[in-house]
Amino acid sequence: MEIFGLNVFNDALMRKSLPKNVYKSLRNTIDKGLALDPSVAEVVANAMKDWAIERGATHFTHWFQPMTGATAEKHDSFISPTADGKVIMEFSGKELIKGEPDASSFPSGGLRNTFEARGYTAWDCTSPAFLKEEGGTVTLCIPTAFWSYTGEALDKKTPLLRSMEALSKQAMRILRLFGNETSTRVITTVGPEQEYFLIDKKFYEKRLDLILTGRTLYGAMPPKGQELEDHYFGSIKERVAAFMKELNTELWKLGILAKTQHNEVAPGQFEIAPIFSSTNIATDHNQLVMDVMKKVAVRHGLVCLLHEKPFAGVNGSGKHNNWSMATDDGQNLLEPGHTPHENAQFLTFLCAVVKAVDDYAELLRVAASNPGNDHRLGANEAPPAIISIFLGDQLSDIFDQLGNGGLKSSKQGGTITVGVTTLPALSKDSTDRNRTSPFAFTGNKFEFRMVPSSLSIAGPNFVLNTIVAEVLDQIADRLEKAIDFEGELQELLREIARKHSRIIFDGNNYAEEWVEEAERRGLPNIKSLVEALPYLISEKSVQLFEKHHILSKVELHSRYEIVLEQYCKHINIEAQTMIDMAKRQIIPAAVKYVTSLATSVAAVKNASALADTSVQEGILNEASALLASLKQKLNHLEAATAQAKAMDDLYEKSVFYRDGVFKAMNDLRPDADKLETIVDAELWPMPTYAQMLFML
Template identity: 55%
Template structure:
C-alpha cells in the first residue's frame, strides 16, 4: 500500500520517465533523447546503446529479468514477446546485457496477426520499433518498451503507427497556419486526450458460470432483474466496501505505472463504475488506456471480481463507453480550443473551432466508423449513449459567438455569471461558459471536445487517428484560403473565410436533445448520415474521399486502408458468429435443461394436488406449465432459424455481404430467440438454472 505522504515519490516509480533519464543519462545523451521526443528527430545508435544500458540497469534494480517490445496489433489488444537480459559467458555463467539494437528493433512473427491481406502466412517477418515518446515501464518482472509494429515491407500493422502519423500531420498543418497568423514562436502542436473508462464489476464465480460472458463478453440470455436502474440510486452513490477496496488497489497499481488516474465513482447502472485520468499527449494516453484496461482486469481477479469492458454486457440497463476528451495545445502553452475571455476576438480559437466543426461534418461517416464494433453498435442510440447521428454541441455562449461570425458582427461577451444557490452560507462561483449535453456525440465542454461515442472495450487510437487527420485537412484548407493575405487584409479575410466555412457546415451544430424522434427527422432533413451499424459505415472507409484524405497526409497507404476494411469486417462477422454459436449452446444445454427439470416438477406437483384435492387443484402449476410450454415451442422455432441462418452466413465469401447478413439476419434471429428464452427464464426458479441470473450478478456485491 502506498502511504499518502509518499504518493508523489511512488507515482511513476516503475516508469523510465523524464526524471529517471535526467538523473541517470549523461547530459548529451539526455538532450539527444529529448530532442527525439520533442522534435521527432532521428535517434543515433550510440545514443540508443547508452539509453539501453541505463534502462537495463534501472530495470534490474527494480526486479526485472526480461524485456519485451509492447505493441498494439489490429486485434485491438496489446501483444508482447519476452526475452531475458541474460547472455552466456565462456565460463558457463551469464551476464546481464541489453543493447541499443535490442531496444530500438524487435522481430515478432507478423504472419499470425490480422493484416487484411497485407501479409501472406508464409511472409512471417515483422518489425517492432521503439517509440521514445512513450516511456518504458516495468510490469510483472519485465521491462516493457512501447513500440510500433510494421511488416517486412513497412506497412503499418498496428494502431500506434497511424496515430503517430496523424499527430504529426495535424502538428505540421497547425504550425503552418499559426505561423501565418503571426504566432511564429510555435514549433509543435500536440493533441491531448483524457479517456474516461466505464466498466462493470461482478462476482468472478458468477462470471465463470456464464458461457456467454466467457466467450463473448456480454450476456446473450437473461431476464431482467425486478430492479434495474430506474430508482437512479447508483450514480455517484456510496461506493460499496468491496468495490472501494478494488478501486484503491487499482489506483495504486496505475499510479506506479505513471498513469494519472484521477476520478472514480459509481456509474448509472447497477455494478457499473468509471475511472477517469488526467489529460496526456494522445500517444501516451492511448498507451495508458490500453494498459489501464489490462490492469483493471488483473486487479479485479485478485478481489474475486470479473471486470467487464464490453459495451453492452447486460440488456435493459446502460452500457459502457469511453469518452474521448480531445484538445489541441502548442509547445508555447496555448490551448487552441480555449475560448479565453473574449472568444469572439480570439482568432486562433475561432480558426481551430471552425476547423473542428468542418472536420466533424465533412468526415462524419468515417468518424462514426472509428467507433463502430459489434459491441458498440448495441450501445449507441440507447438512452445512456449518444445516437449514431453525429452532431456537435457548442453551448449557448459559443452559439452566440458563431451567430456573430455568421452575421459579420462582433460578439459582445456578457462576462462571467455568478452562480448563487439561494442560501447565503453557500459559496458564490462563476458558471462555466457552457452546460453539458449528455445526448451529444461531440460536445464542447469548456476548453476541449468530448467525443462520447467510443465504446469501453476498444482502443481510442482509431477515433483519434480519424479526428486528427480530418482536422489537419480542414486546417490545411483554411491555410490555402488565407496564405495570400497579410496585415489588416488577413484579419478581414480570416473572418470572411470563417463565415464561409460556418455556412457550409453549420448543419452539424445541434444543442438540443439527441434522443428524440424529432431530431432523427431533423437530422435527415439536414442531410446528416445515420449509420446504425458497422456494415452501414464500411463503404465510406474505402471511398475516394477517405482514400484521398489519408493518403494526402501520409496516415495510410491505399493498401493499408483496404487491409483495415477487411480486418474490421472480418472481426465484426466473427464476433457475431461466436455469439450465435454460444447462444445456441446455452439454449440447448443450459436453459432447456432448466425448463425440462422445472416442468417435470410442475407436472408432478399438479398431478399430486389433483389426486388429493380434485379437478380444480393445481391451477397455479398448470398455468406456469402452459406458459413455459408456449415459450418452449417458440424457442424451438427461433433456435432452428438461428441455426439455419448461422450456417448460411458461414457459407458467404464476400466480406461486406457477410457482415450485412450477420447484422440484419443473424442478430435479428438472436433477438427473437432471446425474447422467448428470457420469457421462459423469468418463470423458472434460480435453483433450476445452471447459470446465474441478472439479479444475482448485478446486486450481489456488498
C-alpha cells in the same frame, strides 16, 4: 508521491541515469522529431537494463498494439552466454530499437500470407518504457510500433503517430500566420474517461456468455434496475473501494494520472478518468488501464467487464474522448478566453474542427464503431448515431454572429446564488453541458462521447487528428496567399460558419424530432458498424489519408477487411454461444421444471379427483409453449448461422450476420428470458441479473 512513476523510465530517471549529451539528443528526438542517433540508443538501452534489473526484471518485451484491439508482447531475457559456461545480463541498442515478432499470426487484412511471417517492431521513444509486475515477475516493456516486412502498418500506433505529426505541421502554419514565432510543435492531448462494470467472480464463472463474449446473451430484467437513479455518484461499496484503491496504486506506479472515480448510472457500473496527456501516451495508458483493471479485479474476487452493453435494459459503457490541441510551450489552442469573439486564433481553430467534423462525419462514425457499440448508440445512455456538435450558448451565439457578418459580443455566465447566506456564490459557466451530444465542446476541449468502452482510442484520435489537419491545411493555403490577412480571415470564418452551421445542434439528441431535423439538414444517420465501414475505403477517405501520409490505400483496405472479418467472427461466437447455452443449460432446466409440474399435476389428481390443479396446469402450459417456441427459434438461429458461415463475399456475409443471424438471436432471447421468470430458481442454471448487478 513516493509511488507515482515508480515503474516508469521517465524523464526524471533519464536525466539522472544518462550522460548529458545523450539525454539532450534523446529529448531532441522526443520533442522535436529529430532522427534517433543509434549510439544514443546503445547508452539508453544499457541504462534501461540496469534500472530494470535493479527492480527485479529478468526479461524485456516490445509492447505493441496489433489490429486485434489488445496489446501484444514477446518476452526475451537479458541473459547472454559467456565462454566459461555462465551468463551475463545484456541489452543492446539494436534490441531496444528493433524487434521481430511473427507478423502472419496477427490480423493483416491480406497484407501478409501465412507463409510470410516476418514483421518488425520499432521503439517509440515518445512513450516511456515501463515495468510490468505480474505473478511475482517483473518485465521491462518498451512501447513500439508494428510494421510488416514490406513496410505497411499492422498496428494502431503507427497511423496515430503519423496523424500527430500531420496535425502539428498544419497547425504550426496557422500559428505562424498569427505571429507565433516561439512554439515549435502542436501536440494533441486526450483524457479518456473509462466506464466499466464489476461483478462477482463466482457469478462470472457460471455465465458462459460472459466468459466467451463479454456480454450476457440471456437474462430477464430484475425487479429493480437503474430507475431509482440511486447508484450514480452514490456511496462506493467497501469491496469496490478496495479494488479502486489498489487500481489507483498500480496505475500511479505506471505514471498514469488516474484522477476521478465514481459510481456510474447503472448498478454495478463505475468510471475512472485520468488527467489529460499527449495523445500517444494517453493511448498507451488507456490500454494499460484496461489491462490493469481486469487483473486487479480478479485479486478482489471480481471481474471487470469492458463490453459496451454487458447487460440489456441498463446503461452500457463508453469511453469519452476529451481531445484538444496545445503548443509545446503550453498554449491550449481551444481555450476561448474571457472574450472569445475577440480571439481570432481560437475562432480559427474552432471553425477548423467544426468544418472537419461536418466534412468527415462518416469517418468519425467509423472510428466509433465496434460490434458492442451497435447495442449502445442511440439508447438513453449514449449519443445517437448521428454526428453533431454541441457548442453551447456562448459559442453557438458567436458562430451565429460569424455567419451573419460580424462579431460584437460574448455571452457571459455570471454567478449563481441559492439564497442561503452560508453558501458561497458560484461563478456560472458561460454554457451548460449537453450529455446527449456525440461531439461536445466542454470549456477548452471537445468531448467525443461515441467511443466504445472496449475500443483502443488510437483509431478515433488518428481520424480526428487527420481530418482537422486537412482543414487546417485548406485554411493555411488560403491565408498564406492573402494580401489582406485580416479581411481574408474574416471572410473565411464567415463562410465556414454559414456552410457548416448544419452540424451544430445544442438540443436533445435523443428526441425523435432531431432525427427528422438531421435528415432535413443532410446529416448522415449510420446505425451500425457494417453500414459505416465502407466509408473507410471511399475515394474521399483514401485521398485524405494518403495526402497526409497516414495510411495508404492498401493499408486502409486491409483495415476494412480486418474489421469486417472480426465483426463476422464476433457475431458467430455470440450465436454459437447462445445455441450452446440453450441446448445444454436452458432447455434441460426448463424440461426438468415442466416434468416436475406434470408429475405434480398427475400426483395431485391421483390423490384427489376433486383437487384443483389449475395453477400447476397453467404454468405447465405456459412453460411448455415457451419451450416449443424456444426450440423452433433455436432451429432458425442454427440455420441462419450455418448459412452465414457458408457465404464467401465478406461484406455480404457481414450484412447477413447483422440482418439475419443477429435478428435470429434477438428473436430467440425473449422466450428464454421469460422462462427464467417461471422456472424454479433452484433449477435455473445461471446467475440472474439481480445477482450479478446488485450482489457486489
